[in-house]
Amino acid sequence: MEPIRWGIVGGGEGSSIGYIHRSAATRDGYFRLTCGAFDINPERGKRFGMQLGLEESRCYASYVEMFRNESFRRDGIEAVTIATPNATHYEICRAALERNLHVICEKPLCLTSREAEELLKLAKERNRVVGVMFGYAGHQMIEQARRMVEAGELGEIRIIKAEFAHGGLSAAEDARNESLKWRLNPQVVGPSFVLADLGIHPLYLIRAIAPGLNIKRISCRRQSVVKSRAPLEDNAFVLMEYDNGAVASMWVSAVNAGSQHGLRIRIVGSKASIEWSAETPNILSFEPASGSPRVLRRGMPELYPSAMAEDRISGGHSEGLFEAWSNLYRRFAIAIRGKAFSLHEPSWYPDIEDGANAVTWIEKCLESSNQDGRWVKYESCV
Amino acid sequence: MEPIRWGIVGGGEGSSIGYIHRSAATRDGYFRLTCGAFDINPERGKRFGMQLGLEESRCYASYVEMFRNESFRRDGIEAVTIATPNATHYEICRAALERNLHVICEKPLCLTSREAEELLKLAKERNRVVGVMFGYAGHQMIEQARRMVEAGELGEIRIIKAEFAHGGLSAAEDARNESLKWRLNPQVVGPSFVLADLGIHPLYLIRAIAPGLNIKRISCRRQSVVKSRAPLEDNAFVLMEYDNGAVASMWVSAVNAGSQHGLRIRIVGSKASIEWSAETPNILSFEPASGSPRVLRRGMPELYPSAMAEDRISGGHSEGLFEAWSNLYRRFAIAIRGKAFSLHEPSWYPDIEDGANAVTWIEKCLESSNQDGRWVKYESCV
Amino acid sequence: MEPIRWGIVGGGEGSSIGYIHRSAATRDGYFRLTCGAFDINPERGKRFGMQLGLEESRCYASYVEMFRNESFRRDGIEAVTIATPNATHYEICRAALERNLHVICEKPLCLTSREAEELLKLAKERNRVVGVMFGYAGHQMIEQARRMVEAGELGEIRIIKAEFAHGGLSAAEDARNESLKWRLNPQVVGPSFVLADLGIHPLYLIRAIAPGLNIKRISCRRQSVVKSRAPLEDNAFVLMEYDNGAVASMWVSAVNAGSQHGLRIRIVGSKASIEWSAETPNILSFEPASGSPRVLRRGMPELYPSAMAEDRISGGHSEGLFEAWSNLYRRFAIAIRGKAFSLHEPSWYPDIEDGANAVTWIEKCLESSNQDGRWVKYESCV
Amino acid sequence: MEPIRWGIVGGGEGSSIGYIHRSAATRDGYFRLTCGAFDINPERGKRFGMQLGLEESRCYASYVEMFRNESFRRDGIEAVTIATPNATHYEICRAALERNLHVICEKPLCLTSREAEELLKLAKERNRVVGVMFGYAGHQMIEQARRMVEAGELGEIRIIKAEFAHGGLSAAEDARNESLKWRLNPQVVGPSFVLADLGIHPLYLIRAIAPGLNIKRISCRRQSVVKSRAPLEDNAFVLMEYDNGAVASMWVSAVNAGSQHGLRIRIVGSKASIEWSAETPNILSFEPASGSPRVLRRGMPELYPSAMAEDRISGGHSEGLFEAWSNLYRRFAIAIRGKAFSLHEPSWYPDIEDGANAVTWIEKCLESSNQDGRWVKYESCV
Ligand SMILES: NC(=O)c1ccc[n+]([C@@H]2O[C@H](COP(=O)([O-])OP(=O)(O)OC[C@H]3O[C@@H](n4cnc5c(N)ncnc54)[C@H](O)[C@@H]3O)[C@@H](O)[C@H]2O)c1
Ligand SMILES: NC(=O)c1ccc[n+]([C@@H]2O[C@H](COP(=O)([O-])OP(=O)(O)OC[C@H]3O[C@@H](n4cnc5c(N)ncnc54)[C@H](O)[C@@H]3O)[C@@H](O)[C@H]2O)c1
Ligand SMILES: NC(=O)c1ccc[n+]([C@@H]2O[C@H](COP(=O)([O-])OP(=O)(O)OC[C@H]3O[C@@H](n4cnc5c(N)ncnc54)[C@H](O)[C@@H]3O)[C@@H](O)[C@H]2O)c1
Ligand SMILES: NC(=O)c1ccc[n+]([C@@H]2O[C@H](COP(=O)([O-])OP(=O)(O)OC[C@H]3O[C@@H](n4cnc5c(N)ncnc54)[C@H](O)[C@@H]3O)[C@@H](O)[C@H]2O)c1
Structure with a gap:
């Protein structure tokens, strides 16, 4: 091609x-x-x-x-x-x-x-x-997680715990930092800081791993822990209810002192849970409801073929964020050039609907938060 | 004596x-x-x-x-x-x-x-x-945490994350299990299962570590993930606001598949965070807002004297829950026999006020939860 | 009784x-x-x-x-x-x-x-x-390890890695420390420091977990890293060959700066490996040659009955060294009072033959070390 | 350029x-x-x-x-x-x-x-x-380790522990695997398998981190755990003595069942130890002889400038082996094009002398091993 x-x-x-x-x-x-x-x-x-x-x-x-x-x-x-x-x-x-x-x-x-x-x-x-x-959705262990959910290895999904809580802005920011400056300027980011900057990453990971779940309603509380940042929040807690009865709790923060990154997700099912952290992306914890927890590792023959397919270096070696992004760009290319590729099965990728959903989600979080955390009905614009 | x-x-x-x-x-x-x-x-x-x-x-x-x-x-x-x-x-x-x-x-x-x-x-x-x-409050690293907060090592407390989420009851319970049976019988436990059985442990840990904080209001959502347990909840999320502006998020669960215990607490301050888990009680993570995280270990000379005082075996060796309980019983004895002891400074312990506070907290969680998570004012009965 | x-x-x-x-x-x-x-x-x-x-x-x-x-x-x-x-x-x-x-x-x-x-x-x-x-042999996960080896879950044992390497004596010792003083006095400890003080612990753990293996020969190199300690060693490396062809490597040290304890053992078999550390005694890593590693946890129903039998508090709660020692004392009592107990199957314990073996092992290590690490035939005095 | x-x-x-x-x-x-x-x-x-x-x-x-x-x-x-x-x-x-x-x-x-x-x-x-x-030497935390040693943060280097022990060949190999086949063919790899395939990686890491140390003598024992591989070893233990009195112990293996990779190095000094593992390359453990261990993380402002210089994505995000190799290729380019670069200070890289040293080291290991582990004098060919 x-x-x-x-x-x-x-x-x-x-x-x-x-x-x-x-x-x-x-x-x-x-x-x-x-x-x-x-x-x-x-x-x-x-x-x-x-x-x-x-x-x-x-x-x-x-x-x-x-x-x-x-x-x-x-x-x-x-x-x-x-x-x-x-x-x-x-x-x-x-x-x-x-x-x-x-x-x-x-x-x-x-x-x-x-x-x-x-x-x-x-x-x-x-x-x-x-x-x-x-x-982050481009990491192979996310593909593995998605296939495990699809295959029913977790049973019915019950609870989701998600965090993206770093501590990079524990102190009031340095006014000379260009990259930071716009992030805390409502003119440039709109009415939300961490929900928009961080929260939509775990939001999309949930969607990527468990595409069958649909949010029904949302309750959000947010804070400007560093006062000068108001009205932008630098910390927030979000609860979500899904149509199958599952419930999700998310924490996003830029003032979680000591954390360098902190994106982490746990999906609890009736049969097993899985847990993944962006700081150690090559492993996925698989914890059956009975029996001992297992550490699934990138590149192991036990993984689903589609999770193996994107390996760039054999298992045991550390892949990182660059490989995740490369995987996504590859999928974008496949989507753009379509049949030109004679590669393995066509793959999912974060598309405009996912992007639109995230925008609506931010709005709904703000709507809830501005009413002191009241539950707000979520309907995607898509 | x-x-x-x-x-x-x-x-x-x-x-x-x-x-x-x-x-x-x-x-x-x-x-x-x-x-x-x-x-x-x-x-x-x-x-x-x-x-x-x-x-x-x-x-x-x-x-x-x-x-x-x-x-x-x-x-x-x-x-x-x-x-x-x-x-x-x-x-x-x-x-x-x-x-x-x-x-x-x-x-x-x-x-x-x-x-x-x-x-x-x-x-x-x-x-x-x-x-x-x-x-759990009897563990030495909890004493250490308390002294660190007291000494201002964390700065102003901003956020608290607490969990007690095990997966022991992921499946519908065995009707023949005696110890379990009463736990899921509202006649014996009252209107709450996991909030009362699990939630008040991290609640008290927060109090033990940061005694200066007072809860202002509470919002709680709870679920009977295994339907047959209704009206008792087997999963709950609680948010709390404190009088100094700090906010706490707690997760309690008996259906967190794969978790054997899951009591864990993180206190985020303006200067540093600390984190402790009951499954590895001999260490306390200390994470300054800038600089590298440290692993404080039981028995290290760097600890506060009161945290060293209760050592039963030198550092490096594993102490466990029995030592924590023994420490509390020792403090109960000191409280009972008073001056008969010529030991180190009189120590705190979970007393009737702490017990009463926890009972009120459960009530307030239920009150909030029964109104779909509305914020409820918390006033201790003490 | x-x-x-x-x-x-x-x-x-x-x-x-x-x-x-x-x-x-x-x-x-x-x-x-x-x-x-x-x-x-x-x-x-x-x-x-x-x-x-x-x-x-x-x-x-x-x-x-x-x-x-x-x-x-x-x-x-x-x-x-x-x-x-x-x-x-x-x-x-x-x-x-x-x-x-x-x-x-x-x-x-x-x-x-x-x-x-x-x-x-x-x-x-x-x-x-x-x-x-x-x-340390009294920890339940050691019993579990023993039963796994006995049941053939590891296949043929091939390699053993053992360490007991702390850093407590990284600095030249304080002459006023009583407990230390005798430990570094050849009059009181004989010709060896860390081999005798530390090395025989992992030595016995190997014996406890894999009682069928017999040492054939030993090669040892030792150092007085802090010069003033000569002729006593504060660091040593030992290799052992077993009669089934397995080979063991052990590191013992009192100058491993930053380590608070450091007792750890890994048994590699043809089908799987297990690994255990005294600092986290409630878990045992089980790593099959193919497939994903598992974390076995004290108190899980999957364990062997004899490993469950000594539980003092249900799984998930931390047990520590005191429980391990209590387990051994209980076995000593059973051995002393014999049939007075109507408990579960009679159990093994570190007995005088184990003690004697360890003494011979120290001698052989010294013999080898004093000849610059030459292989020395090991014959137990028992 | x-x-x-x-x-x-x-x-x-x-x-x-x-x-x-x-x-x-x-x-x-x-x-x-x-x-x-x-x-x-x-x-x-x-x-x-x-x-x-x-x-x-x-x-x-x-x-x-x-x-x-x-x-x-x-x-x-x-x-x-x-x-x-x-x-x-x-x-x-x-x-x-x-x-x-x-x-x-x-x-x-x-x-x-x-x-x-x-x-x-x-x-x-x-x-x-x-x-x-x-x-592996291209990882930023190796640069950080080198600078820490150079700056004396570890004090005098005393002990080195290195491992590269995976379990990928625990079973006798599949004769149809092309990549494997030559690795176990003495015609293609010469007289050594794991020493040459794996051992020289940690050997070079030691050199990269502590370039001032020179090996004086070597003792090696090696095994063909899977018998059919003889005369090639699939497991080996190497001891080394350095001119400053430091001693190193290395384990290399292809039959360490359950390990997916297993490259790990610990440098013990009189003042502190550092430890690094290729499976989690973004962190470096720093453990002072007294005080609590710290986790140094890629991208933290506390790192040495030369360790920061090669950051491709900000700290907290996972970099992996590809970034390490890219760093080395960049240094090769600088070496080749010399002054064409107006980049930060000229950097070290694994050069032909390092390559030659490694070849001699393999020979000396074999020489020792073939004499049952006798100490063999090491003199580099350079
Ligand atoms: N996907 C992720 O993980 C991730 C991570 C970081 C940032 N982001 C997103 O990437 C975007 C950029 O963030 P950043 O941190 O790189 O910001 P930045 O401030 O570091 O860089 C922004 C760049 O855009 C340029 N720019 C600004 N306005 C422009 C215009 N009108 N035309 C052309 N160039 C213009 C600036 O000159 C600058 O080079 C943001 O939307 C941010 O949310 C995503
Ligand atoms: N602090 C902790 O960490 C912790 C842990 C577990 C249980 N608990 C609490 O301990 C209490 C007991 O829990 P458990 O799990 O041991 O229960 P359990 O069912 O295992 O044991 C209860 C015991 O009380 C006895 N009992 C019941 N009613 C009695 C009565 N009227 N008079 C005398 N004895 C009576 C029963 O025969 C049984 O021996 C509960 O309140 C529970 O919440 C606390
Ligand atoms: N099993 C283990 O894990 C472990 C751990 C530490 C010590 N030990 C062993 O325990 C033994 C004691 O070590 P320690 O660290 O407790 O030493 P220590 O110096 O702290 O205590 C020794 C005690 O023995 C007393 N003592 C000395 N000689 C005596 C005598 N002739 N008669 C009566 N009492 C005498 C001393 O007064 C002191 O109370 C040593 O053999 C040591 O190897 C074993
Ligand atoms: N630096 C590292 O971390 C690392 C990792 C793996 C392999 N290696 C080294 O890389 C080398 C290759 O290993 P590999 O695992 O990629 O082997 P491989 O068998 O997977 O690939 C070897 C390649 O070389 C080609 N080839 C063989 N002989 C050739 C010749 N005469 N001319 C041209 N091409 C020829 C083969 O066709 C094949 O494409 C080895 O020396 C190995 O030690 C290094």
């Missing part, structure tokens, strides 16, 4: 997420970086693009220019990744779809469910792939 | 908790087992007492008989432990206090805050010690 | 090991402490005995006096524990046997295999029980 | 190590894959190269052809990676050097120290870089 001609908006010099996008997308030749509008500062963005080896003419000052120019080229890009601060996702994504580009969008997809609905509609009209970068 | 003359109600043959009470109380000679009404079945109870080496005449058919007879003896007991199913605690405790006995009562102290108030009043009138068996 | 009348030599005030002996022996009423010669300092020893509640006349100034006086009493002791520094074990043990006492002796049994042979002969002549306090 | 024009010998379709070489080398644009002689089967090798997107004319049937043809091109390769079975390394490496190519060679560099000396001489004459793929 010919590499997908691909560009990036954002992810410029010094950004936290640019490198992993480039590395994961190009790693196996599925995507070729062809152009970019990497920076809010056009000069810096152009310089950076040229450092990356791009032609000067394809290092753009803005995404507007980039989408227009590329659409006029015969060898224009087919897909674009959006790795800019949250508030810009909607307009950039819409502009990309309008130019018939496939999109890989950073989370959250956008800021309101209204925006999400529009993007959804547009993506369908244009028949474009929109992937949302819930990167 | 002369050993305290001491009897037991309950804790008979085959009971789950009788052995550890006897073992912990008598271990260091603070208490001498002198009599007992060990069993709901008088015959079996007497036989058991004699097997334990008691005089036949002091193996009683009932606590009523025991308290009366003992009160007539010059060498009658001074203290009694109550290790019977929950519904009986109140009347046995009252009867004991009316005979001027010191009491060590199993948790929960009683079933309603009204009962708790009565017992509280009676204990004060009679000037008797009432200890409540929140046994 | 009537408690065994029992005395102690050593284990006096401030000793490191006296408390656990008293606590473990008396805990379940199998032994009753009746007399003692607790201290090298007669005055302190007597005072201590009286504090423990003994009659003044049975607080002896020396073991000689004690054994003689007790042998003249109708209610004289039947058994004695020896908890004095190593060099004295032989003469005290011999004196006890000559008075027809059963003996529980601290490790090492004595200092030379010649002494060991004498004690062995004497014990047989007098038909007395001699238990040696390899206390 | 212009990417280094680069080719590969070996690492063809289905090989275990080809993908990670390509991925690591090209990831950041330092190397551009330009040609290859990927396979012992020329047809399959060519097909594979074309699948990778190479020009047909640069997919060679053999390394001989490749080196010759490339040397005639103006745009011929500058560097080559050798990822073929062990026995071929020497001749391919020599041929490459003779064509003035820089070389990245898989371990072991060659089969005899005589070969190693020749390569060393040749590399010096031609002034070429020869990197040896001790990939």
